[in-house]
Amino acid sequence: MNKKTLLTILQYVVFLGLGVGIIYWMMSKLSPEQRSSMLDAIKATRLWMLVPIFIIGFLSHWFRALRWKLLLEPMDIRPTTANTFFAVMIGYVTNLAIPRAGEVAKCTVLARYEKVPADKMIGTIVAERAFDVVCLGIIVLMAFFLEADVVGKMINDAMGSSGGNHTNLYLILIGGMLLGIAAVVVVYRKFKHTKVGKFIKGLADGVMSIFKLKKSGMFLLYTLLIWGAYWFLIVLGFWSMPITEHLGLSVALVVLVAGSIGMIGTQGGIGLYPLAVGKTLLVYGIAEANGIAFGWVSWSVQVGIILVLGVISLILLPILNRKQHNAQVTVDRK
Template identity: 45%
Template sequence: MPKKLKSILQIVIFLGIGLFLIWLITKDLTDKEKEDIKTALRNAHYWLVIPAMIIGIASHWARAVRWKLLIKPLGYSPSTLNTFFAVMVGYLANLAVPRLGEVSRCGILARYEKIPADKLVGTMIAERAVDLICLILLMVVTVLVQIDVVGGFFNTHIWEPLQQKFANAGTGQLGILAVVLIIVLLIGYFLFKRFARSKAAIAMRTLARGVLEGILSIGKMERKGWFIFYSLLIWALYFSMLYCGFYTLDETTHLGFKAALAILGFGSIGMIVTQGGIGAYHALVQKTLLLYNIAPTTGLAFSWILWLAQTLLVMVLGVLSLILLPVLNNRETKKAPATGPDPDLLKKINQPNS
């Protein structure tokens, strides 16, 4: 399948899922409920979105600084501004094509900082793994601190459907899947051995080594404490941004710490499921707010305010990053020639352990 066609299909499929979810949660709304949503949106305190957006910018900056900590053990020290721009371009790309952002931000930083892209891909994978661990911990804490409220929701809407899916698969289907997987692995191993000296195989091995080196950069970090700090700071800023959002509607101002934890956890899952979180984010935030006796119409209005604020922030910063990257880097290039890896860092990495 041509690459361009594949990209178009990805956009259509994920956008279609998102639009279908929006239709699903709005199709049965009565005229009164639609009017209630419009009233809630009209009466919202939109000026409170401004501090939430400032907090959002701080979270993206913290992510850029954390990424720099992962890159430094590889012998490179990119500028924080270029790293921040790359992160924002990645988020912007994710709005268009799911998971394209991860590749885009690595490509941007590789281009402007002269860092091998394969190594950057490894650091990105490591970073995403840490984010996944943080999300899992957040969900565990969310359920534990309010087991009576969120525990039931988690069990009904997430755990039971997963169990049902595996139960419906049956032993025979799972066995066939295992056999197919083994055959695919064996064929892959045979082809790799058969064409081990081909240019494609050599390129794949080089890429794999670079990716592995990037992933292992976590273990080589000298400032692991700062990495943990920034990881926690990113999620604390996400939490603060969401908490600010409570004050945009009079009906949600009374919601506290526990509700914010639940919305952050389930909303983050919604952002992962569909392109830019469209549809899935709104549905999960609305369902979560029902647990705290917030009317479905208010919950839907609140989800739209939060989603639009985050999406607008990414779009504005992403476009600005695309504009400023070549301008600022051309100016820096005129001042001084591009440099390669930091010699002192490379010396430390290559120095044998005593």
């Protein structure tokens, strides 16, 4: 077993183990009554809502495939939309099984069926991820401003303070942003020629490359549609459960931020996503058990959509490409 394989296995065990540990800790903190309440909340989910949720989930992945196609155009790589979508979904499924392997998988899949070098596409992944980090930062700011009262209460509770106002919160936000930017600049200058410095430069170059695209406007539109779909998925999730149907758009935005962060820390967000969402909803008066119930339903549906579309992609990808190949051979013979 080589070092790379061992590292992959270790990474998988650590991320999955962390998720399982969080689930055990989270459930052990709930009383029997709370567990019963959580199960009742899950059972009360309106199953018919799965139809619009699945449609919006599908569209979010479709828009991501269309956006990736735009990044491939400058390299004269013009795959079919179907192949691009299939590759994106296979990448997501791979990420559920092996941490951080999805990006490489989707490039490899597309390269195989479109007969293009996989290494040429890796740079587009960096650009995509860099831009999504910026988008998440913007959404965090939006959530902060829209829910300033709640955020202020959370900060005051954490600091043991009994008061505060929006002006102080905005000053904290602006100060934090400036400190963050300054820290990144300092780290880059000090470690410019190391992996850390190259990583920061890669992210910056990735973001800037977006604005050099001929269709940068379409790229921004697809990005807006992707994150808008993610946001609307949370809103639909609220409407699907009686315990959360009264919550509004701005709360959904805060939950989107918490869930996005929760997806990063463990294998496919298992354990951490429901915990992060549940703790967030607790601030809005949703009982902890009910908040965790919503988190589990939301996470399960998102993973379910990925698995369903991923399996369909694995089945259809070779079939459709075989038909296209046979059709092309027939045309050539004529």
